[in-house]
Amino acid sequence: MPSTNFYANGGVINDFNEEFNRDIFPIEVVGLTNQKMDTSFGLLSVCININHTKISDLKIQLMSPDGTTIWLTNRNGGNNGQDYQNTCFTPKGFSGYIHEAKAPFVGEYTPDSRMEYINNGQSPNGFWYLIIEDLHKENIGKLNSVSLKFGKNPVFNTTSSCTVNNANACQCSYPQKDSLLLPDLVILPSFSVNQLQEYSYNDLQYPGQVRVAASIANIGEGPMEIKGSGKWYCGNTLVDSGTRCTNNELARQTILQVIYKKVNGKLVKIYKEAGTLYFDEKPGHRHYHVDNWIELRIVKKIRTKKRVVQKIIGKSNKVSYCLFDTGICLENDNLCKINNVGYNVQNLKNYGLGSYTDCHSQSQGISVGGYDTYGMLYEGQAIQLPKNLPMGWYYLQIEVDPLHLYKESKSSNNLFEKKIFLQKQ
Ligand SMILES: [Zn+2]
Incomplete structure (x- = not known):
């Protein structure tokens, strides 16, 4: 041997x-x-x-x-x-x-x-x-x-029998309506709760920032998938891929969302115009990122007689992400619990459908039951706080697809919110 x-x-x-x-x-x-x-x-x-x-x-x-x-x-x-x-x-x-x-x-x-x-x-x-x-x-x-x-035996079995080549095993909730297998994007609270920190203005590296991890899971019936259109732009001008635009940014490619539909026992793909992607040059990345993927905010809620008014204290740029499966929701772990419901192979139809390993320009995605995590120390995972912010209770908000560019079975659950106490800045 x-x-x-x-x-x-x-x-x-x-x-x-x-x-x-x-x-x-x-x-x-x-x-x-x-x-x-x-x-x-x-x-x-x-x-x-x-x-x-x-x-x-x-x-x-x-x-x-x-x-x-x-x-x-x-x-x-x-x-x-x-x-x-x-x-x-x-x-x-x-x-x-x-x-x-x-x-x-x-x-x-x-x-x-x-x-x-x-x-x-x-x-x-x-x-x-x-x-x-x-x-x-x-x-x-x-x-x-x-x-x-x-x-x-290096691999433990983590898929249902629904695959692109075995579509008969794939289930959809609305066969009478449209037979679409739509994704459903959510923020997994466990990652953001465990990786959340406020830095004071004295901090050399992250002065006056709240930094937080975000992990986006797909708990829908179909993959969250995107496909490059092959068309790259500087502004509205069509250019070659890899072109550096006059604003010094690299060209952006328009992308399509790939939506799976079950027709006569087969999965067919339909395409919907969606956002853009670009090559992110920052150290630690150097791969393709989908634009405007999440937004981070700190808000103050002010109760008036009639209603609650939300005031934005600070927010991130719309953070771009490489979409791929950094992990998959497993039974017996607490990562994919939302409001005490654990998501895994037991309750996700078509669990494992899709498979996205890398940050390509042609195709990216998050499988059914997969999640995509950006840690709190990654670029962009920060909200800049204003100087002299009073100490007190605020709300952290993380929203996935804040511009609503992607079709999902449910978009009312795209916002994660947590009450947090901030020190005086
Ligand atoms: Zn990246």
Whole structure:
């Protein structure tokens, strides 16, 4: 039996250099002959050891020999966390989710995206790469080691029998009406409640900001999917993709929403004009983002005799996101609970329909039962507070699709609201 454990030494993780820094560490896998990675054999775990004085500076990805790339951990560790010590990533981490854990992350964690995507039929042999990006200046560190383990039964079953090729198993609530399998976007409260912080004006990095994570889940009957139109614009002028416009921004592509409809036992796609996407050049991203995906707000509610008036204290720009499944709602975890209802394979029709692994320009989406998370330290996940804001109770609001560009089965549940106490600014 050939070895199923592969180990590599690391090296220095270079500091952010104002532009972009990416350190790439190869791990060679040899001798797993006549093996391909699928549901019966594949990658079981990835383990790392890192010394770093501020690990939330780091985005760490794993790239397999065919180029499939998954996020292991992206800017986790909060304001002061140091080091990854014997941290292993497995598809269903025994110690929980990495984004919920504390440094130095000793144990076995579910990564920030879906490890199952690696086990896609490719051969395990060849060069794998651990890709580490340091996204902030000053703190530095070192990768001491990385190892990969392969073995049997790497994937746990997380889909219903409804697939594009088995549409008979797909259900729709309104076969008489329109037979559409529409998505339903919601904000998962657990992520935003666990990653929410106010920074004072004395803070060097985030002065006067409220930062918060947002995870958008699809609890509808069909995927939330978009398709690039192939048409790129600077303003209203049609240009080549990759064109830099006179305002120095890159060209934007108009996108279509792909809506699935069940017709005579098959799924057909219909298209609806929707928003735009563009190539986001910021460190930690460098992929395509759908515009105007969410908006963050802090509001004060003022009760008058007749009604409650809402005053906006601060709001984010409309934040753009790469749409993909960073995770999927599982039974027995509390991430996908909304008003005490847990969403998972038991109550989501067509659970698992769709599969979106990456931030492409042609196609992106969120599967039925999937969710897409942006952590509190990601760019844009912030609301700037006004100076001299009085201490007191306010409401945090997170709204997905604030411009109502996308068709859903229910859009009255797109707003998440939480009462929060803010210190004097
Ligand atoms: Zn991004």
